[in-house]
Amino acid sequence: MLRITCKRPLLKRSKLIIELGKINPKTYLELTKNNKFLNISTVKNISSASDSVSSRNKRNKNGYGSWKNNKVILFTGSSLLLLSSVSIFYPKFNRISLDSISQLSLYSTKSRTNPAEQNKQDNNQDNSMYDKNSITLLNEEEVDRILRSKEQSFWVNRQSGIIRYDVAQLPSNNPIEDNHVEQIITLSDNDSSKKSKSGKISKKSVEKDLTFFGIFDGHSGTFTSKKLSESLVQYVANELANNIKDDNELSLTSENLDTSLVKGFLSLDDDIIYSSFKKLLNNPTKENMINSLPAISGSCALLSVFNSIDQTLKVAVAGDSRALLGSVDPTTGNWTVDSLSIDQTGDNQDEVMRIKGEHPNEPNVIRNGRVLGSLQPSRAFGDYRYKFKSVDNKTLDDLPAHLKVYFRSEPRNFLTPPYVTAKPEITTTNINENTKFMVIGSDGLFELLSNEEIAGLVISWMNESVPGFKNEHNTLLKNGKLPKVKDISKHKESQRPAFRYKQDNRRSKRSTEPEYILKDKNVSTHLIRNALSAGGNPDYVSTLVSIPSPMSRRYRDDLTVTVVFFGDSVPEGIKTSATAETLIANTDATTPADSLKAKL
Numbered sequence: 001m002l003r004i005t006c007k008r009p010l011l012k013r014s015k016l017i018i019e020l021g022k023i024n025p026k027t028y029l030e031l032t033k034n035n036k037f038l039n040i041s042t043v044k045n046i047s048s049a050s051d052s053v054s055s056r057n058k059r060n061k062n063g064y065g066s067w068k069n070n071k072v073i074l075f076t077g078s079s080l081l082l083l084s085s086v087s088i089f090y091p092k093f094n095r096i097s098l099d100s101i102s103q104l105s106l107y108s109t110k111s112r113t114n115p116a117e118q119n120k121q122d123n124n125q126d127n128s129m130y131d132k133n134s135i136t137l138l139n140e141e142e143v144d145r146i147l148r149s150k151e152q153s154f155w156v157n158r159q160s161g162i163i164r165y166d167v168a169q170l171p172s173n174n175p176i177e178d179n180h181v182e183q184i185i186t187l188s189d190n191d192s193s194k195k196s197k198s199g200k201i202s203k204k205s206v207e208k209d210l211t212f213f214g215i216f217d218g219h220s221g222t223f224t225s226k227k228l229s230e231s232l233v234q235y236v237a238n239e240l241a242n243n244i245k246d247d248n249e250l251s252l253t254s255e256n257l258d259t260s261l262v263k264g265f266l267s268l269d270d271d272i273i274y275s276s277f278k279k280l281l282n283n284p285t286k287e288n289m290i291n292s293l294p295a296i297s298g299s300c301a302l303l304s305v306f307n308s309i310d311q312t313l314k315v316a317v318a319g320d321s322r323a324l325l326g327s328v329d330p331t332t333g334n335w336t337v338d339s340l341s342i343d344q345t346g347d348n349q350d351e352v353m354r355i356k357g358e359h360p361n362e363p364n365v366i367r368n369g370r371v372l373g374s375l376q377p378s379r380a381f382g383d384y385r386y387k388f389k390s391v392d393n394k395t396l397d398d399l400p401a402h403l404k405v406y407f408r409s410e411p412r413n414f415l416t417p418p419y420v421t422a423k424p425e426i427t428t429t430n431i432n433e434n435t436k437f438m439v440i441g442s443d444g445l446f447e448l449l450s451n452e453e454i455a456g457l458v459i460s461w462m463n464e465s466v467p468g469f470k471n472e473h474n475t476l477l478k479n480g481k482l483p484k485v486k487d488i489s490k491h492k493e494s495q496r497p498a499f500r501y502k503q504d505n506r507r508s509k510r511s512t513e514p515e516y517i518l519k520d521k522n523v524s525t526h527l528i529r530n531a532l533s534a535g536g537n538p539d540y541v542s543t544l545v546s547i548p549s550p551m552s553r554r555y556r557d558d559l560t561v562t563v564v565f566f567g568d569s570v571p572e573g574i575k576t577s578a579t580a581e582t583l584i585a586n587t588d589a590t591t592p593a594d595s596l597k598a599k600l
Contacts, residue, residue, distance in 0.1 A: 138546045140538075144519075146170070146545050147529055151522040153589035155570045158184075158582045160209040160308035161431060163567040166589060168524035170559040174549035177218035178442050178560035179229035179299075185210040185237055187252065187309070212236075213562050214303040215321045217442035221297030224382035227272060228301055236264030236303070252309065258426050261303070261316045269381050269422035274391055277384070281394040284403055296406065298375075298383035301424070302341060302440055306564075311431045313438070316424035317341040318379040322446050324439045325429060326455045326485075337455035339489035340427045343443075344379045346370045351378040355419065364413045371419050372411040379421055385411060387418040431566055436462070438564045439527070444557030448531035450498045451489065456482035457530050458563060460516055461523045467571060480515045480536065517541070522589035524561040531559065 138146070150169035156162045167180060187208045212233045218225030243256035276292040300319020307314070315323045323340040344351050346369040355378060359365045367373035375386060385408055389395060396407050439454055449457070460482060462469050515536030520526040534540045544556055574584060 135543075135546050135548070135551075137542055140542070143542050143545045147525055147541075148520070148522070149591055150176075151525050151589060151591050153522050153586035154182075155574050155584040155586055156211075156582065157570050157574070157584060158209060158308075159569060160211065160306075161311055161566055161568070162211055162306060162308075162564060163570050164565040164586070165213065166522045166524040166563045166586075168522055168528055168559075168561055170528050170545075172444070172549060172552045172556050172558045173222075175222055176558050176560075177222050177225060177297075177299075178558040179216040179218065179222070179225040180560055180562060181212065181214040181216075181229045181233055181303075182562070183212045183233045185212070185233070185240075209306075209308040210240075211306045211308070212303060213306075213438075213440060213564055214301065215440050215442055215560055215562060216299045216301050217319060217321050217444075217558070217560070218297060218299040219380075220383075221293070223293040224272065224295075224297045224299035227294040228268070228299055228381060232264065232268055232301065232303060235268040236260050236305075239263040239267070252307070254310075254312065254314075254428060257305070257307070257314060258428075261305070261314065261424060261426055265301070265303075265316065265318060265381075265422050265424050272382055273384055273387055277388070278391045280403075281391055281396075281398060284399050289403055289406065295382050295384045298377075298380045300377050300380050300443070301422070303424075304340075304438065304440060304564075306431070313340070313429045313431050314426055315340040315429075315440075316426045317344065318381065318422045318424045319377040320345050320443045322441060322443070324451055324454060325435060326437045326439070326458055327435045330434060335455065335459055335483060335485045336488045337451045337485050338429075339451060339487075339491070340429055340438075342425060342491050344425065345376050346378055348378070354378075359416050359419065362413065362415060365419065372413055374411050375420060377420075379423065381422045383420050385414075386420040389414075389417055435566050437566065439561065440564075441527075441561040442558060444559045445527065445531055445561055446498060447557065448498055449527070451487045452485045453482060453498070453530075454527060455485040457516055457527055458523055459483050459485070460518065461520075461526050464518055465521065465523070482516055520589075523563045525589075527561050527563070528559050532556070 147168075147170060150167075150171075152167045153164070155164050165182060167182070169176060169178060169180070171178075187210065214229065214232060216225035216228040216232075237260075239260040240252075240257065243260055244251050272294045276288070276295050280288040280292045300317075300321050302315065302317045302319070302321035302323060304313060304315045304323055306312075313325075317323070320343045321341070322343065325338045325340055326335065327338070328335050342348065342350075346352065346366050352366050355365055355371065356362075365372065370376050371378055371386060375383060389410075396404065399407075437458055439458060441454075445454070463483075516530050517533055517536055517538060518526070520529060529541055530536070532541045532544045544552070547555060570584070
């Protein structure tokens, strides 16, 4: 029996969510409620309840319990439940049990052996168990401040085909392991089609842009993703320079841009892994150890590049970050979303076949959807453990003892490395007047929202925030509901579906459409807020934002989102004539900071 003492009487309309945790598949939990206590008792082998309980479990496939006559029996069909839970929200009270959200399982079901000690602790409001199993809910202003603490927005006044981009981040790790980059490379396009008055061909230099937007989802530390944000675009640019024939002729083609992306990715990863370890093994100094840190941690990478010369968008991906493109049919007003990337994980059968082909006769190369049973992304930067045994016949065992502590042991069945590569898969898409926006994000966003939901949230935001949008597109939106969007992605089967905190199934059947919250001027912040809302519920947002790091890592990942809007020119009213600025900070959607500068 587990007794939870409430500060206030539980109200009739209180929501209840407590994770059941690891229990026997035939175990049922009986929950009863009186004026002061919520009692949870384990009742085994109740066959008479099987039918009704099983049907409730099917109906509540996302794991949310519900009250019926103040009493409910929840059935669990798995020995490890991730989403079966009951939550308690205390109105007008800012401390909340840590079991207030799905997947929280800090309340142990193990009974204490000393009843006197249990009663003593139950009556002590400040006891250690209460502190461990409760958090302080932030108020609305504090939640907004955290959600908006890492947001940026800029108007792009270059007539290049991009008019605005918004960026936002919400850390779960401390420090955040995600990073991002926004950068422009300017090319001189010699336009020889025009003639001077004398009839001679004149070479008029016209600036054309390659605009890069990148998301780098780190793991096991921040070092790799930080290195990518600082260096990846430069490595691609260096490779691109080698593909331009001479200073007088621009030879940028789709093929050599693809080649530059692949070589840039691989060259940087080689420097991160092999160059740094070669220096470290030959000269094991503190400085060389620090320079090797990006090899020890790891990071997925998504780098998009928009070419204003031919209005094409390339997306290069190594890992499981994702890029989406939102478009509208001008004749029907129907919206579509298209994924420009494929999740490269151990769950992607194409990736599984590729890795097994590279490592024949190794049946455990992919185990439980992970590389060597450990790493989920099948492509990544860094992650030395999956890539090499030695450099110049030297191994990590040759390092001094005080440096060895920074390195983990080899994974099991580590026979023929490398098992993980940073080589990207690249897609190319033509951008036209019907293409309205691109969303790129770390996988934490796509754990929470589907492609259609993400596109619908951007469209809903545009409907309220972009002048003239309603009249131009005649978008029909129900109050508080997302518009219908068709996912036309070619490889949907390879994408992991969103699985966290889906809609509360206790809602009536008349209210099955996802709802949303609209209060942010930065569209990326808007996406993050709604990703945490489980279908428009601000209580979820408040609680998930209130959970401190590192505890928050159990319920959500770091979130990094960039939204890019396509178009010919910035909207009227944006001041661009007073200065020659090509980037104008959108102060309404940017975190106020004197030191904040455009990264382009």
